[in-house]
Amino acid sequence: MGDPVSRVAVVGADESVVDRVRRAVRSAGGRTDDPATAEAVLAVGDEAVRDAIVGSSPGGADAPILPVRERGDAVGSASLREAVHEVIRGNALRVEQPVLSVGSDGTAHRAAFDVGFVTDEPARISEYAVDLGDRREADFRADGVVVATPLGSDHYANAAGGPLLTAGSGIAVVPIAPFTTRSNAWVVPEGVTVSVRRDAEPVSLLVDGDRRGIVTPGRPVRVEVVDRVRTLRIPDRSPPDPSTDRKGSNNS
Structure with a gap:
């Protein structure tokens, strides 16, 4: 408060x-x-x-x-x-939200919601490698990959199967339409490095939905938290659900 x-x-x-x-x-x-x-x-x-x-x-x-x-x-x-x-x-509650930064052609772009790597042609698969930190790396073939803040986790990332995040829980890394029957999404604390290993079509860099350039295959692109901004959240004042109250159950 x-x-x-x-x-x-x-x-x-x-x-x-x-x-x-x-x-x-x-x-x-x-x-x-x-x-x-x-x-x-x-x-x-x-x-x-x-x-x-x-x-x-x-x-x-x-x-x-x-x-x-x-x-x-x-x-x-x-x-x-x-x-x-x-x-x-x-x-209102004070909550810090992360701001992402990603570089393209020598320019650093800030993102409030997400950073995406997406093939220019729909349904054309590229191969990606993502360095998740702590000696973890993910390799997959997909239409793209999106890195989302908690504020952006309910948009493209969630539509691609990613989790809904709360402030302070990290940032989500989600493959878009992966070419596999088993898909993973990851949550990391501060940032990731994304590389396009093989591209059948050009891969665009999208920052909060705006195209910011083409990703060069084999050149790592760092996406990381560079700042935190204070936001406000209204506390939930809804009355408790009686069905979850043990005193009102038959087992009390």
Whole structure:
């Protein structure tokens, strides 16, 4: 938990939702402000969440960010008003989320959600080697591989069979459509090194869904956590399920 806040920035492209958030801030006794001087930032939609996290100052010096989007443990439209009130009262939990970095053509790119290695042509398999650290290496043939943060683990990585992660649990490494009857996904603490060993088609590097270049076969590409950004999470105040209460069971 943190201290109550009064100055809140609301960012995002969906004006209808942004307007709802601003009205909720005012009804809770707060006021909207610029992100540079706000005590909390409410980011509406995936693009706004990505931009707020990737654009944060190194070391998490900026105001904490509340993701507002319809997925994962972010705040959705149904609980929007209550969530804003919790932020204003200082009841939101402070949670650190990792930021990934990957290099391409001499440029370092930051990712809030995921970094993907994907063949340009659908259903064309390449061979990958992934150094997972601690003397572990995975080799597989697949359409691609995605490295996801907890915030991004509910998107492409989860669709490919990866786990849903909570903040602090690491980053997920998930093959995309592997050419095998048995597929694995891995969770590592800080980073991995990915190499394309053989490619029938060019393999693109995707950073939060945006194409950032072509991966050179045989040249290792490092994907690692380079920063951690403070975000906000609304505590679950749902009443306990009576069916899980032993006192209400026939076995008590």
